[in-house]
């Protein structure tokens with residue numbers, strides 16, 4: 761069984777993430793899509809909400825496990841008996857950071873393999889922070905996320921606005 765790990769923040773999961781996941785499923789028997797708990801980031805959605813959105817998004821896909829982890833990716837990959845870690849490359853701007861991470865992880869564990877996949881070009885300019893930003897300004901993000909994620913985003917933006925109105929009074 762060839763297992764791969766697909767780590768990220770997924771705040772929220774987008775069609776770009778799902779494009780990469782589906783490509784990875786063609787190469788591996790199982791892909792573990794996993795939320796990296798990162799104290800440096802302050803996500804809009806809680807871990808529980810992000811896990812729920814991922815689970816709903818992958819319901820029709822075979823060979824996917826949904827998880828989250830703390831600590832070093834190399835340790836987690838070893839624990840999961842993964843043969844590779846999958847990352848998406850959108851543009852040259854992703855490359856420098858991804859190269860640094862891939863080489864550092866290989867330094868920590870020489871068996872660590874990173875596989876880079878490129879999404880359909882329509883997703884090359886897409887990331888979760890742009891989606892959050894557009895949604896915050898009531899822009900239309902329906903082409904970028906699954907319908908149930910769109911619903912959660914709309915709810916979250918209304919909650920945020922109601923809260924800030926409450927504090928102004």
Ligand code: ADP
Pocket residue numbers: 767768769770771774775776777780846847848849850854878879883884885886887888889
């Ligand atoms: P973000 O989506 O904010 O860039 P994530 O940490 O959630 O950040 O991304 C997890 C992985 O998915 C990374 O390898 C990232 O490059 C990749 N990824 C994210 N969005 C896309 C996209 N639109 N197309 C391809 N890969 C993507």
